[in-house]
Amino acid sequence: MTTPHATARRMFDLTEPICLVNFFSDEPNESMAALGFSGYWDGYFAGRSAPLGRVPAEVVDAAFYNFAPGEVARHIPKVWATTTPEAAHAARQAGCVAALRRILGDLVDSPGLQRAADLLTQAATAAPVEGRVMYAALRALPVPDEPVARLWHAANMLREHRGDGHVVALVAEQVDRTEAHVLLAIDAGIHPPETFGRIHHLPASYLAGVMARLRERGLVDEDSRFTEAGRAAKDRIEALTDALAEPPYAALDADDLAELVACLQPIADRLNETGSA
Template structure:
């Protein structure tokens, strides 16, 4: 059903902390290391791309969108010499569930968490898959029965659904993957944008070329900050991303959505408090 007020931004704030345990908690990294991965990025590409199966690096690069040329190919398909996509996804899920159980402690055994997991699963499986590559890949997997795993899986599906829409918004504005990191960095108040953690490792000459291209389009000024046009472009991207992320929540009645928000607020608050204090965030 259509809700009176847009809800995607609020739901992103509540579900993103659930997904982010994959990045700020040790358990997911440990689970991937147990498969034989010696570094974080092998585990990252194996775990996240696993639902796509054994596809070429070019496909993962297209689906993930925001990595520089050649970065994906350093890991895919090499990671499948170490494990299978099925084992990689299972390990990622297992590690994230262990992290959630540790952080949320006694809350994981409550009826409230089970209810939140059920409602979130309804939303996460309720949107069309057309044009949503990562979301469709996850939709093809069975939804776990165990409540904590169910909660994580649903949040992960919603994250990739939103990500697919975000890519569509970026493509519409002709913003490439590395350019998107520049705009995000500036939006976060990071200057120079080239120091942003997701891109600072890239060759200086390449980053200079990216920045020059954004200046040529009048999206950045000479100092590498937003112009009015650049800020407006970033605003349109975020607005369109939110609009494209609404569909899953139309599977819930208004009362169910309000209940889900109420149930997720303490979960997100606890996870956010732990994540914001973690040196591994980012």
């Protein structure tokens, strides 16, 4: 952790497992279902977009960035006929906290978790909000008092802060919503990249157009793998994402940052053992 970029990447590795319970655990889905949502994606869009309030689909689409055209509009604003943004956020938080309590077990009441929640919240509430739409929306919400809830809320803020920066990096490289998934898939060794789970359901003609544009720009070769230019572009995106994720951690001195890493490590290890499920 000798550079700010390394710090941001290290903290992402430690905090991402905390956030992944929202996607891989049963409790958040059950909480959203209790509000009246019968499908995963209605609950996803309601819970994640809730801090933005009752904004049009176009605003959510812009903030989330990586959903195919029309996907957001199938859920927003429809979900607000079922519940309110306030109830959706509360349900999402309650489900994630319940999942964390189940998985972390004896760590829940440990001094290390309490300290991790305190330090992570200090970092998560310290960064500038300019240009950070999702992060700013979460910053406007009350910080929970209960340690596990505070830990999740802080990790979620940092995840959206990083995500806002990632969108900036993608826009800077002129990589659009679906091209971003293709580059991620290629980087992960998924071949052909069109089979990646986040895009495989999209129309074949649409995906063919995405791949054609990437080839025309010289980022992907005829075998759907990175060219040298494509590899360089992906590396620049990740480097800028890390650089833009740095500001929250400037709020911690070296000793506090080292303590935060030490406190988060057993939490991340326990969550990684289960895949945060």
